[in-house]
Every structure is written in structure tokens, then in C-alpha cells.
Amino acid sequence: MALWVDKHRPNNLDKLDYHADLSAHLKKLCASGDFPHMLVFGPPGSGKKTRVVAILRELFGAGSEKIKIDQRIFETPSKRKLELNIVSSNYHLEVNPSDVGNYDRVVIQDLLKEVAQTQQVDASAQKRFKVVVIHEADLLTRDAQAGLRRTMEKYMGNLRIIMCCNTTSKIIGPIQSRCLLVRVGAPTVPEICKVLQKVVKKEHCGPLPESLALRLAEDSGRNLRRAILMLETAKVQCHPFKDNQEIPRMDWEDFVRQVMHQILKAQNPESLQHVRGMLYELLNHCIDAATILKTLAKELIERVESNELKMRFAQEAAFYEHRLRMGQKAIFHLEAFVAKIMSVYKRHQMSMDH
Amino acid sequence: MSSSFFYRPRAGGPASAAAAAASNAAAAANKPWIEKYRPKTMDDISSQEQAVAVLKKTMESQNLPHLLFYGPPGTGKTSTILALARDIYGPEMIGSRVLELNASDERGISVIREKVKNFARSTVSHNIGSQNCPPYKIIILDEADSMTADAQSALRRTMETCSKLTRFCLICNYVTRIIEPLASRCAKFRFKPLEEKHSKDRLELICREEDVKISPEAILSLIRISEGDLRKAIMYLQSASRLMGKDAEIGVDVIADIAGTVPEDVIDGLEACWRTRDYKKISNEVSNVVADGHSASKILSQLHMRLLRTETLSSIQKAQVAEVFGDVDKALSDGADEQLQLLNMMTRVSTIAA
Numbered sequence: 009m010a011l012w013v014d015k016h017r018p019n020n021l022d023k024l025d026y027h028a029d030l031s032a033h034l035k036k037l038c039a040s041g042d043f044p045h046m047l048v049f050g051p052p053g054s055g056k057k058t059r060v061v062a063i064l065r066e067l068f069g070a071g072s073e074k075i076k077i078d079q080r081i082f083e084t085p086s087k088r089k090l091e092l093n094i095v096s097s098n099y100h101l102e103v104n105p106s107d108v109g110n111y112d113r114v115v116i117q118d119l120l121k122e123v124a125q126t127q128q129v130d131a132s133a134q135k136r137f138k139v140v141v142i143h144e145a146d147l148l149t150r151d152a153q154a155g156l157r158r159t160m161e162k163y164m165g166n167l168r169i170i171m172c173c174n175t176t177s178k179i180i181g182p183i184q185s186r187c188l189l190v191r192v193g194a195p196t197v198p199e200i201c202k203v204l205q206k207v208v209k210k211e212h213c214g215p216l217p218e219s220l221a222l223r224l225a226e227d228s229g230r231n232l233r234r235a236i237l238m239l240e241t242a243k244v245q246c247h248p249f250k251d252n253q254e255i256p257r258m259d260w261e262d263f264v265r266q267v268m269h270q271i272l273k274a275q276n277p278e279s280l281q282h283v284r285g286m287l288y289e290l291l292n293h294c295i296d297a298a299t300i301l302k303t304l305a306k307e308l309i310e311r312v313e314s315n316e317l318k319m320r321f322a323q324e325a326a327f328y329e330h331r332l333r334m335g336q337k338a339i340f341h342l343e344a345f346v347a348k349i350m351s352v353y354k355r356h357q358m359s360m361d362h
Numbered sequence: 363m364s365s366s367f368f369y370r371p372r373a374g375g376p377a378s379a380a381a382a383a384a385s386n387a388a389a390a391a392n393k394p395w396i397e398k399y400r401p402k403t404m405d406d407i408s409s410q411e412q413a414v415a416v417l418k419k420t421m422e423s424q425n426l427p428h429l430l431f432y433g434p435p436g437t438g439k440t441s442t443i444l445a446l447a448r449d450i451y452g453p454e455m456i457g458s459r460v461l462e463l464n465a466s467d468e469r470g471i472s473v474i475r476e477k478v479k480n481f482a483r484s485t486v487s488h489n490i491g492s493q494n495c496p497p498y499k500i501i502i503l504d505e506a507d508s509m510t511a512d513a514q515s516a517l518r519r520t521m522e523t524c525s526k527l528t529r530f531c532l533i534c535n536y537v538t539r540i541i542e543p544l545a546s547r548c549a550k551f552r553f554k555p556l557e558e559k560h561s562k563d564r565l566e567l568i569c570r571e572e573d574v575k576i577s578p579e580a581i582l583s584l585i586r587i588s589e590g591d592l593r594k595a596i597m598y599l600q601s602a603s604r605l606m607g608k609d610a611e612i613g614v615d616v617i618a619d620i621a622g623t624v625p626e627d628v629i630d631g632l633e634a635c636w637r638t639r640d641y642k643k644i645s646n647e648v649s650n651v652v653a654d655g656h657s658a659s660k661i662l663s664q665l666h667m668r669l670l671r672t673e674t675l676s677s678i679q680k681a682q683v684a685e686v687f688g689d690v691d692k693a694l695s696d697g698a699d700e701q702l703q704l705l706n707m708m709t710r711v712s713t714i715a716a
Contacts, residue, residue, distance in 0.1 A: 044601055085470055150508075154505055154508040158504060164393070175700055176659070177694045184622075185435060185588075187597075188620065191656070192655055230653040319712075322705045322709050326693070326699075326706030327706070
């Protein structure tokens with residue numbers, strides 16, 4: 009039994025629920041016979057992958073959905089063997105080169121050249137080229153991106169690249185100038201509500217109260233995948249849907265909220281020690297350190313009243329998040345953030361007392 | 363019996379030739395315009411007068427120094443050296459006399475030691491057939507700034523010992539990333555961003571050849587958006603014409619859409635937030651912008667343009683804001699979270715501006 013998210017994923021361009029003008033543009037592009045390299049970007053849960061799959065279907069027909077998964081082995085110049093899973097059909101390949109970390113350059117160089125140097129075997133295929141889909145392109149190293157540059161021009165006859173990423177900030181300029189940039193914005197709250205209603209109708213599981221749909225959409229932070237997952241969980245918890253039904257929260261989010269209370273309750277070394285234990289607990293449950301920091305910052309900012317403090321907290325969060333990305337050991341930076349917040353908060357309260 | 367045996371391949375011959383010609387024509391139609399309109403000879407190159415004039419002079423004397431081309435992307439560095447090689451060797455000889463290596467090829471120290479050295483060492487004769495060939499070969503090292511320092515130092519002595527037989531041409535964006543000993547062995551040519559006039563001529567030529575309808579303002583905005591990068595401009599033009607089809611005229615809005623520039627009203631909204639010191643308003647605006655999928659680095663650069671023109675801030679305030687922008691840009695290119703960084707930027711700027 010598939011999750012609703014996968015089950016109700018639209019599989020062609022006509023069935024997409026929002027960004028109608030983008031779909032129309034893409035359709036025209038696929039029909040023209042000629043197709044550029046593409047860079048699809050947008051926040052998570054906005055439907056990038058869905059659109060890419062729909063484009064492939066539009067280009068190659070239903071054949072693009074017959075996929076298989078292979079494991080390929082690449083060899084680095086230093087004779088280290090790398091394994092990478094590749095999803096492929098007759099017409100396209102999907103890779104996630106960031107899985108192999110620093111060696112992604114090898115994958116890009118070997119794989120793309122191999123694909124580019126073989127022509128489409130099937131003579132009846134409508135298109136002369138194969139498509140390579142690169143997921144999480146913003147995690148590619150600079151070397152790998154540099155390796156893409158000339159390849160993209162040289163083998164344009166046989167090969168088109170579609171890259172998916174969350175932000176274009178980390179894609180180097182030369183690649184951006186070789187691609188058609190496609191922005192997929194997150195759906196708005198009313199759009200999410202509409203999709204949720206549609207899913208409920210298809211599943212035949214009773215009426216979904218408007219207010220509950222609205223709350224689900226708002227809580228998801230304009231992330232459609234999350235909204236549908238939350239809807240499915242809500243159905244398991246309480247069915248038929250009730251108007252004032254509680255929206256299921258992640259238990260780690262509740263735990264982060266406890267951390268926040270602890271920070272605002274007491275600002276001293278003992279409290280910091282206590283918080284450290286809680287942070288370790290979160291990290292041990294494999295929750296990404298950046299996500300912890302972001303959620304914690306959000307909770308803190310919502311809690312405090314003063315406008316000045318809110319601004320200050322946001323600035324500190326940005327500062328320590330940056331350090332976290334640069335550094336090695338997450339706990340140092342999380343703890344530094346907590347200590348800084350404590351000191352700022354305490355100072356603020358003391359100035360209020362005077 | 364035998365006649366039919368011989369007859370068949372003959373009948374197949376012209377038919378398959380016609381099919382091949384058709385597929386070649388299809389390939390030509392599918393060719394990206396940046397390849398199709400790449401200058402073929404030195405006379406075709408319309409800009410970079412200074413570099414081209416010097417190169418032409420050296421071509422006449424049949425004695426080429428080692429070359430180092432540097433400059434921003436899309437200014438014609440690769441095109442110039444390819445055109446030069448074609449002028450010198452003619453289309454037949456170019457394959458055997460020119461070795462082109464770029465970042466998509468493995469270019470570690472071992473490749474320099476073996477492949478490059480062997481190619482550099484082999485001698486060539488003066489004249490072959492009617493074509494008058496100079497007695498040297500050319501090795502083009504494209505994107506040389508992504509070579510490691512070790513690989514570059516391995517080139518040093520090779521460049522000198524083989525200078526009778528081989529000329530090197532290094533191409534890079536940042537001349538500072540080429541080690542000094544290499545740079546001092548080459549004649550340096552700086553490629554400037556293209557002037558508006560040249561880009562305009564080229565774009566208009568392409569529009570005429572390809573039968574593209576475009577308004578004059580749209581061409582100007584193309585040139586402005588591409589910032590002297592002709593490849594970007596041509597790429598955008600082709601994407602726009604694909605999107606709009608043959609009949610519709612390409613307007614300014616389509617160009618802005620394709621180039622991924624953030625709409626002016628979004629920037630207006632952010633700029634208006636500077637004046638308020640209200641955290642809630644700022645955070646709402648920022649999360650909407652991020653959810654719409656606009657890239658933070660683009661927002662930053664567009665806000666920066668606004669900053670220069672705005673009259674409400676004093677010079678000192680502008681300088682302080684610029685400093686904030688610098689910090690945030692650094693953090694973004696290190697891969698920090700976009701939302702937090704934008705919040706950070708907005709709150710800090712609003713404290714300065716208010």
C-alpha cells in the first residue's frame with residue numbers, strides 16, 4: 009500500500025494542480041522537439057520532482073515510467089571503488105551524485121561521458137537525446153560543477169541534463185548560464201487546501217472540514233508533501249475527520265519545545281548542562297543539527313515578546329547556523345547558540361529590571 | 363539472382379544516405395545557438411578588438427607564444443582559440459594538431475605527465491597537402507583555474523622544453539588561480555565583458571537568421587540582464603523563443619521570467635520592510651519570498667542595485683548596509699540556510715536604516 013503522497017502524485021503535465029502557466033510553458037517546450045538543459049529550483053515539497061517526471065513522460069511517453077535500479081561501481085584515480093545507485097529507464101537516468109561525497113566529480117565525468125557517447129539505440133524513439141536527471145545539484149562540489157561545464161556544451165547532441173535543487177545560490181554562474189532556469193514556487197495555502205480536498209475525495213474517506221484543511225495547510229509551512237503526510241496521519245488518528253481535531257505533531261518538535269522552555273526558565277551553567285543532555289538526545293535520534301537549530305530558533309522567537317529580542321535571536325540563529333555548516337561537530341555550535349541566547353536573554357531581563 | 367543480390371545494397375545506399383542527411387539536418391536544427399553561432403574564423407569575431415588584432419599579427423609571423431586568456435564567462439575566450447586554431451590548421455588538420463582538455467577530463471598530475479607530455483613531444487611536419495601548416499601543435503587547457511597547483515607545476519618545465527613543437531593555451535576565469543611561474547611563461551590576454559553594441563549586433567543577427575520576433579526593449583533587457591556575458595544572452599534568447607513559439611513576439615516580461623530575476627514588486631516589498639522595525643512583518647515577508655522559491659543570492663544582488671540608487675539613506679548607512687550584504691553573501695555561498703540568512707540581513711539592515 010503506497011502512501012497517499014505517492015499514490016496521488018500527478019503523472020503528466022495536464023494533471024498538475026497549480027502553476028498552470030508554468031505547465032503550459034513546459035508543454036510547449038516539450039512539443040517543440042528541441043529541449044534545453046534545465047535547472048529546476050524551489051523549496052522542498054513544492055513539486056519539483058513531480059514536474060520533472062511529468063516532463064519526462066511528455067517527452068518520451070509511458071516508456072519513461074518503466075524504471076529499474078542498478079548499482080554502478082566507479083573507480084577514483086586513487087583506485088578507490090565507489091558504489092552508486094542509479095535509477096534508469098530506456099530514455100533517462102537519475103543520479104544523486106552527492107551520495108558519494110567528495111568523489112562526485114568522478115561520477116559526473118564517467119557517467120555523463122558514457123551516456124553522451126552512446127546514441128539512442130531505439131530508432132523509433134521520438135527524441136534523439138537521453139536525459140540525465142541530477143538530484144540535489146546544490147550539493148555538488150565545485151569540482152563536479154566545473155566538470156559539467158564543457159560536457160554540457162560538447163555533448164548537447166545526445167544528452168540533456170535536468171538538475172533539481174533547492175537554491176541556485178550554490179550553482180556556479182557558468183552552469184546557470186547554460187541552463188533554462190525553472191522556478192517552482194511553493195503552493196499557496198488555498199492551493200494546498202484544494203489538493204487536500206481532492207485527495208480525500210479520491211480516497212472516499214468522508215468530508216474534510218474546511219477549517220481542518222486550512223489548519224493542516226498552514227501548519228505544513230507551504231510544503232505540500234508534508235501537508236498530505238499530515239492528512240494521512242490525521243486520518244489514522246481520528247476518522248471521520250472532526251472540525252476541532254488535533255493536528256498530529258512530531259514528537260521531536262515537542263521535545264525541542266521543552267528545550268526552549270528550559271532555556272527561558274533558567275540561564276546558568278546547570279541549565280546549560282541540562283540542555284546539552286537534551287540536545288544529545290535529539291542528535292542521537294538522527295535529527296539534523298541544522299533543523300534542530302532552526303526549529304529551536306523559531307520556537308524561541310515566537311515565545312519572547314520584545315521586538316528587539318526577536319530580531320537579535322534571528323541574527324544569532326543565522327550566525328550559528330552558518331558556523332554549523334562550516335564546522336565539524338554539531339554539538340559545539342548548538343551549545344554555543346544556546347549559551348549566547350541565554351546571555352542575551354538574561355542581559356535583556358536585567359536591563360528591564362532596572 | 364546475383365543481380366538482385368547486388369541490387370539491394372545499392373538501393374539501400376541512397377536511401378540510408380538520405381536518412382542520414384535528414385538526421386544530420388535534424389541534429390543541426392537541434393544544435394544550441396551558442397554552438398551554431400560560435401565564430402568560425404578570426405574575422406568573425408566582432409569584439410575584443412585588441413586581443414584579436416594582436417593574435418592576427420602573431421598568426422602572420424607564424425610564431426605563436428604560449429597564450430593565457432582570462433576574463434569573465436561568456437566573453438569569447440574558448441571561441442577565440444578555437445577560431446584561431448581553425449584558421450591556422452584548416453578543418454582537416456585541426457583534429458590531429460590540437461589537443462583540447464577541459465575540467466570534464468581527468469587532469470590530475472598523472473595525465474599531465476603522460477598524455478600532455480607525449481602529445482607535446484611528438485614532432486609534426488611542416489606542410490601536408492595544400493594546407494600550409496606551421497610546425498607546431500596547440501594544447502588548449504580550458505578552465506585551467508580548476509587544475510590543481512601540483513598539476514600546474516608539472517606543466518612548467520614541459521612548457522619550456524617542448525616549446526619548439528607545441529604551444530600551450532591556458533583559459534581561465536581567474537588569473538590569480540594560475541600559479542605565477544606558468545603565468546609568466548605566457549602572453550596574457552584579458553577578455554573584457556562585451557560592449558553593448560557588439561552584443562546587440564550579434565543578437566540581432568541571430569534573430570534575423572532564426573526568424574525570431576522580439577521587441578527592441580526586450581533585446582536591451584537581455585543585454586542588461588546578461589551583464590556582458592554573450593553566452594547567457596544567447597541562451598536566454600533561445601529559451602525564450604522555444605517557450606513562445608515562432609509566431610508570438612518576445613517581450614520584456616518573458617526575458618525576466620526566464621533569467622530568474624526576482625520581480626520588482628517582491629524587491630519593493632522587501633525594501634519597504636527596511637523602514638519598519640517590526641519583526642513580525644519582516645519575518646512574514648521573508649518566509650513568503652523563500653517559499654516562492656526565489657534565490658537568496660539573486661535577491662541580495664538586486665537589493666544591492668537598489669541600495670546604490672536609494673536616496674533615503676546616508677552614505678555611512680549605505681556603507682554599513684553594504685557590509686551586512688557582504689557577510690550574508692559569504693554565508694550564503696558557504697551554504698547557510700537561506701531563510702535565516704535573509705532574516706538576519708533584513709533585521710540588521712532595518713536597525714541601520716530606521
